[in-house]
Each structure stands twice: as structure tokens, then as C-alpha cells.
Amino acid sequence: MSFTVNTLRNVTTACQQMRDHIKTIVFRPDAHKTLDITFGPTVAAELIGRTPEALAKAEAKGRLPQPKQLPNGRRFYTLEDLTQIREALGIHVGKQPDEDAVVLAVQNFKGGVGKSTITKHLADYLALHGYRVLVIDCDPQASTTTMFDIQPETLIDDDQTLGAFLSPRSTFSNFAETIRDTPWPTIKIVPSSLGLQDAEWDLTSTLREGGQAVRESLQALRIGIASVTKDFDVILLDPPPAMGFLGLNVMAAATGLLIPVPARQLDYLSTIHFMDTIADNIEILEQNGTPVNYGFIRVVCSTFSPSKPGENDMWRIMQATYAGLLLGQPILASEEIKNATQAFRSIYESKPSASHQTYTRCRDNLDAVFGEVEQQIRQQWSSTSLTGTDAGVSVAA
Ligand SMILES: Nc1ncnc2c1ncn2[C@@H]1O[C@H](COP(=O)(O)OP(=O)(O)O)[C@@H](O)[C@H]1O
Ligand SMILES: [Mg+2]
Incomplete structure (x- = not known):
């Protein structure tokens, strides 16, 4: 085997070993990402295209469930909450069912x-x-x-x-x-x-x-x-x-x-x-x-x-x-x-x-x-x- 080929093969082996090592650190089976995203009332309202006041009013009237609260009393919403709010208020942002993506x-x-x-x-x-x-x-x-x-x-x-x-x-x-x-x-x-x-x-x-x-x-x-x-x-x-x-x-x-x-x-x-x-x-x-x-x-x-x-x-x-x-x-x-x-x-x-x-x-x-x-x-x-x-x-x- 020529010196060049030998050198390249050695580098490949070292890279493979490093890749396997990195995988054990970064890609641990238990290291799956869980989404930890929540929104306060202002951002939540903005994302669904309403004012915070309109959101609060719909909650007070029972059209929407009461939001979750932190121990300090601050209200927050999850991604799933946003989807539910859109559904409850009949807000549809995307295409119609017969249209293409x-x-x-x-x-x-x-x-x-x-x-x-x-x-x-x-x-x-x-x-x-x-x-x-x-x-x-x-x-x-x-x-x-x-x-x-x-x-x-x-x-x-x-x-x-x-x-x-x-x-x-x-x-x-x-x-x-x-x-x-x-x-x-x-x-x-x-x-x-x-x-x-x-x-x-x-x-x-x-x-x-x-x-x-x-x-x-x-x-x-x-x-x-x-x-x-x-x-x-x-x-x-x-x-x-x-x-x-x-x-x-x-x-x-x-x-x-x-x-x-x-x-x-x-x-x-x-x-x-x-x-x-x-x-x-x-x-x-x-x-x-x-x-x-x-x-x-x-x-x-x-x-x-x-x-x-x-x-x-x-x-x-x-x-x-x-x-x-x-x-x-x-x-x-x-x-x-x-x-x-x-x-x-x-x-x-x-x-x-x-x-x-x-x-x-x-x-x-x-x-x-x-x-x-x-x-x-x-x-x-x-x-x-x-x-x-x-x-x-x-x-x-
Ligand atoms: N707006 C940005 N500010 C700072 N770093 C950026 C930005 N956009 C991309 N990068 C960085 O540039 C690198 C190449 O971006 P990437 O999206 O992987 O490019 P491509 O997919 O075209 O190869 C990544 O390290 C990424 O973090
Ligand atoms: Mg890329």
C-alpha cells in the first residue's frame, strides 16, 4: 500500500472511531429532544392572530378553556394549546382541503x-x-x-x-x-x-x-x-x-x-x-x-x-x-x-x-x-x- 493510501486509510479509521464516539455522546437513545416551548398570553395571542384581550375574553366566556398557570400565577400556553384555541375559534390559516401544498x-x-x-x-x-x-x-x-x-x-x-x-x-x-x-x-x-x-x-x-x-x-x-x-x-x-x-x-x-x-x-x-x-x-x-x-x-x-x-x-x-x-x-x-x-x-x-x-x-x-x-x-x-x-x-x- 502506498504511503498516501495508507495515510488516508488511517485518517478514515480515526474518523470512523471518532464518529462512533460522538454518536454515543450526542445521540444517546435517551437523549431525544422534548419540546419545551411555552408562550405567554401576548405571544400566544400574536401567533393565533388575536389580541390578548380577545383571548382573555373568550376564556372568561368559556369559549376557550382556562390557560395553564405557573406557580407565580402567570398564564402560559403550549403548542398543543395554540392548535386547540385555533380549532375552538374556527381559525384556519392554511390552504383549503382541495388545494395543494x-x-x-x-x-x-x-x-x-x-x-x-x-x-x-x-x-x-x-x-x-x-x-x-x-x-x-x-x-x-x-x-x-x-x-x-x-x-x-x-x-x-x-x-x-x-x-x-x-x-x-x-x-x-x-x-x-x-x-x-x-x-x-x-x-x-x-x-x-x-x-x-x-x-x-x-x-x-x-x-x-x-x-x-x-x-x-x-x-x-x-x-x-x-x-x-x-x-x-x-x-x-x-x-x-x-x-x-x-x-x-x-x-x-x-x-x-x-x-x-x-x-x-x-x-x-x-x-x-x-x-x-x-x-x-x-x-x-x-x-x-x-x-x-x-x-x-x-x-x-x-x-x-x-x-x-x-x-x-x-x-x-x-x-x-x-x-x-x-x-x-x-x-x-x-x-x-x-x-x-x-x-x-x-x-x-x-x-x-x-x-x-x-x-x-x-x-x-x-x-x-x-x-x-x-x-x-x-x-x-x-x-x-x-x-x-x-x-x-x-x-x-
Ligand atoms: N444567520 C446566520 N447566522 C449565523 N450563523 C449562521 C446563519 N445561517 C447559517 N449559519 C451557520 O452557517 C453554517 C452553515 O449553514 P447550513 O444551514 O448548514 O448551510 P447549508 O445547508 O447551505 O450547507 C452553520 O454552521 C450555521 O449554523
Ligand atoms: Mg445543508
């Missing part, structure tokens, strides 16, 4: 631009606001899966995975069976699995047959999603890092694109290439009998540090270049987000890691950005598209 791909071929961070935080934001969400992790790196407390390693021996569903070699064809629960009552996930990489090979190998086989390989995810699209309001896709057949599947299945671009020179330049590649790939899909028509495409500045002069320039350049496509608010670079994601959580699930003020600023910023995305999503359903933010909420009681 909005399938939003958080798409960019570069790694480290914030795709998984945005997917996780947007899922949590939408769930907090009353939407039913399905997250599909198409990235073999599985960071989003891990943030929803599923260890991809546990799926190795499981046939009911996304990889098995997509692979033309497999006989497994019930997409709904790939869907798992998460700690969030209204978020489900199709986890990434180690077999996704194999699925990519299997899908690509249909190129030899051409024609119908290729078309089926490009539409596999779209067909799977079609079987569950009435059951969710929003389906979020975290795509693979490179554009192959998996990536094309994501593009074919999506009905809207959210493109994260950090306010860094290099990422901005690579995005120009990315836009071209997107257009090329849409043409490939069209040529193979799989036309796509996105309801919306939006660019979101995914990390912005206003104190860095270079980034201010970049933000202005992005505003000029992307014009109508760019979300009005950038996502600020924040230690809160970094710390939360390192602990496999979103900031919606975690307590302030520094000052309460920093945490609130970070959360308000994300709420503002995702509020814009929420508007785009609502525009896609005819039941909510013409009526604006709150008028779209149908109230029966």
Missing part, C-alpha cells in the same frame, strides 16, 4: 450558505403560525434530519426511506410510509438516509435507457409528493448540494424557490452561475417531458453582518441585481443561530444563549423575513391569495 425548495448548489438553517427555522416558524408542514431532507449530509432529532444512521436497515422510494431498482413505492414524526406536533419529516447517494446513481443509470425511464426518474419525487400534497400546507425541500438527478427531482417537484445567498462576494458570484444552471436544468426537465412553472422565486440574503463594510456593499449590490426577487429583509448573522444549530436546534426551540435582547433581535429578524415568505406562500392558494395577511384567515366563530 406549496412545495418550496430552499435551493442553492453551494454548501454552507444556510439552506438547512433556513429549512429548519422556516418549518418551525410556519408550525408556530398554524401551518401543517412536511420537511423532505434530500441532502445526504442530513443536517436538517438531525435538527429534527432523527439520526440518519438509524435508517440504514430500514427499507421505507426516501432513497428506497426514489431508486428505480427498489420495489418500495408508498411515499407516505417514508414520513416520520418530529418533536413538533404539526411538522413531519421525510428524513435523509444514507441510501440517497445510491438512489442518485440508480436514477442516473436510467440515462442508458432514455425516454420514458429518464422521465420517470426525473419525476419520482414529484409523484411521491403528489400523493400527500393535500395533507400539508407547506412542503419544504432541503436539496442535495450538487445538481444531479436528485437535484433535478427537487426542481421538478418544487412549486416555489427560495434561494439563500450570504452577503459575501464569493457566494454572490457563484449565485450568478447558479441562476444559469437553474435555467439550464429547467430546460433539461422540459426537454424530458417534465415542465416546471414556479409560482414564485425569491432570493434571501442568508447571513448579513451590517457592521462589516464589505457586506453592506454586497447587500446594496444584491438589492440592485435581484430587484423584485430579493426579500426586503436580510437574515442577520447571529451567534444565537450559530449556537442553536450547533446544538441541533432552532432559535424557536432554544432559550437565549447570550442576552435576552440579542435573542429577541434575532427572532424578530427571522420573523420578519419568514413573514415575507409566508405571504408568498399564501399567494399560491386561491382561497388566500387576494385577501392579504389576516383577511385570508377564515373565522367561523
Whole structure:
């Protein structure tokens, strides 16, 4: 064995040992995340789109159960309470039963631009606001899966995975069976699995047959999603890092694109290439009998540090270049987000890691950005598209 190969093999062995060790620490079977999220009356009222006074009045009149109380007498609500309150008051924020879910791909071929961070935080934001969400992790790196407390390693021996569903070699064809629960009552996930990489090979190998086989390989995810699209309001896709057949599947299945671009020179330049590649790939899909028509495409500045002069320039350049496509608010670079994601959580699930003020600023910023995305999503359903933010909420009681 050559010195180089030997060295690489040694590193691999060391990495595997370290991975196994980390797994025993981080992924203890008893270390499952339990959601410990509660809200005071003001936040609860805001999340259901009512005033705190209206909430208190409905409770006093017995239309709503009395809220839980801390020993100090402060009232609080859980996620389940919010769902029950919406039901009791006839508040329905999502689509109508006959409408389809909005399938939003958080798409960019570069790694480290914030795709998984945005997917996780947007899922949590939408769930907090009353939407039913399905997250599909198409990235073999599985960071989003891990943030929803599923260890991809546990799926190795499981046939009911996304990889098995997509692979033309497999006989497994019930997409709904790939869907798992998460700690969030209204978020489900199709986890990434180690077999996704194999699925990519299997899908690509249909190129030899051409024609119908290729078309089926490009539409596999779209067909799977079609079987569950009435059951969710929003389906979020975290795509693979490179554009192959998996990536094309994501593009074919999506009905809207959210493109994260950090306010860094290099990422901005690579995005120009990315836009071209997107257009090329849409043409490939069209040529193979799989036309796509996105309801919306939006660019979101995914990390912005206003104190860095270079980034201010970049933000202005992005505003000029992307014009109508760019979300009005950038996502600020924040230690809160970094710390939360390192602990496999979103900031919606975690307590302030520094000052309460920093945490609130970070959360308000994300709420503002995702509020814009929420508007785009609502525009896609005819039941909510013409009526604006709150008028779209149908109230029966
Ligand atoms: N707004 C932000 N502020 C601070 N750190 C961020 C922010 N967005 C993402 N990050 C960090 O950047 C890294 C890469 O993000 P990630 O979402 O994994 O990118 P991708 O999925 O595109 O590879 C992660 O460590 C994440 O914590
Ligand atoms: Mg990622």
C-alpha cells in the first residue's frame, strides 16, 4: 500500500472511531429532544392572530378553556394549546382541503450558505403560525434530519426511506410510509438516509435507457409528493448540494424557490452561475417531458453582518441585481443561530444563549423575513391569495 493510501486509510479509521464516539455522546437513545416551548398570553395571542384581550375574553366566556398557570400565577400556553384555541375559534390559516401544498425548495448548489438553517427555522416558524408542514431532507449530509432529532444512521436497515422510494431498482413505492414524526406536533419529516447517494446513481443509470425511464426518474419525487400534497400546507425541500438527478427531482417537484445567498462576494458570484444552471436544468426537465412553472422565486440574503463594510456593499449590490426577487429583509448573522444549530436546534426551540435582547433581535429578524415568505406562500392558494395577511384567515366563530 502506498504511503498516501495508507495515510488516508488511517485518517478514515480515526474518523470512523471518532464518529462512533460522538454518536454515543450526542445521540444517546435517551437523549431525544422534548419540546419545551411555552408562550405567554401576548405571544400566544400574536401567533393565533388575536389580541390578548380577545383571548382573555373568550376564556372568561368559556369559549376557550382556562390557560395553564405557573406557580407565580402567570398564564402560559403550549403548542398543543395554540392548535386547540385555533380549532375552538374556527381559525384556519392554511390552504383549503382541495388545494395543494406549496412545495418550496430552499435551493442553492453551494454548501454552507444556510439552506438547512433556513429549512429548519422556516418549518418551525410556519408550525408556530398554524401551518401543517412536511420537511423532505434530500441532502445526504442530513443536517436538517438531525435538527429534527432523527439520526440518519438509524435508517440504514430500514427499507421505507426516501432513497428506497426514489431508486428505480427498489420495489418500495408508498411515499407516505417514508414520513416520520418530529418533536413538533404539526411538522413531519421525510428524513435523509444514507441510501440517497445510491438512489442518485440508480436514477442516473436510467440515462442508458432514455425516454420514458429518464422521465420517470426525473419525476419520482414529484409523484411521491403528489400523493400527500393535500395533507400539508407547506412542503419544504432541503436539496442535495450538487445538481444531479436528485437535484433535478427537487426542481421538478418544487412549486416555489427560495434561494439563500450570504452577503459575501464569493457566494454572490457563484449565485450568478447558479441562476444559469437553474435555467439550464429547467430546460433539461422540459426537454424530458417534465415542465416546471414556479409560482414564485425569491432570493434571501442568508447571513448579513451590517457592521462589516464589505457586506453592506454586497447587500446594496444584491438589492440592485435581484430587484423584485430579493426579500426586503436580510437574515442577520447571529451567534444565537450559530449556537442553536450547533446544538441541533432552532432559535424557536432554544432559550437565549447570550442576552435576552440579542435573542429577541434575532427572532424578530427571522420573523420578519419568514413573514415575507409566508405571504408568498399564501399567494399560491386561491382561497388566500387576494385577501392579504389576516383577511385570508377564515373565522367561523
Ligand atoms: N444567520 C446566520 N447566522 C449565523 N450563523 C449562521 C446563519 N445561517 C447559517 N449559519 C451557520 O452557517 C453554517 C452553515 O449553514 P447550513 O444551514 O448548514 O448551510 P447549508 O445547508 O447551505 O450547507 C452553520 O454552521 C450555521 O449554523
Ligand atoms: Mg445543508
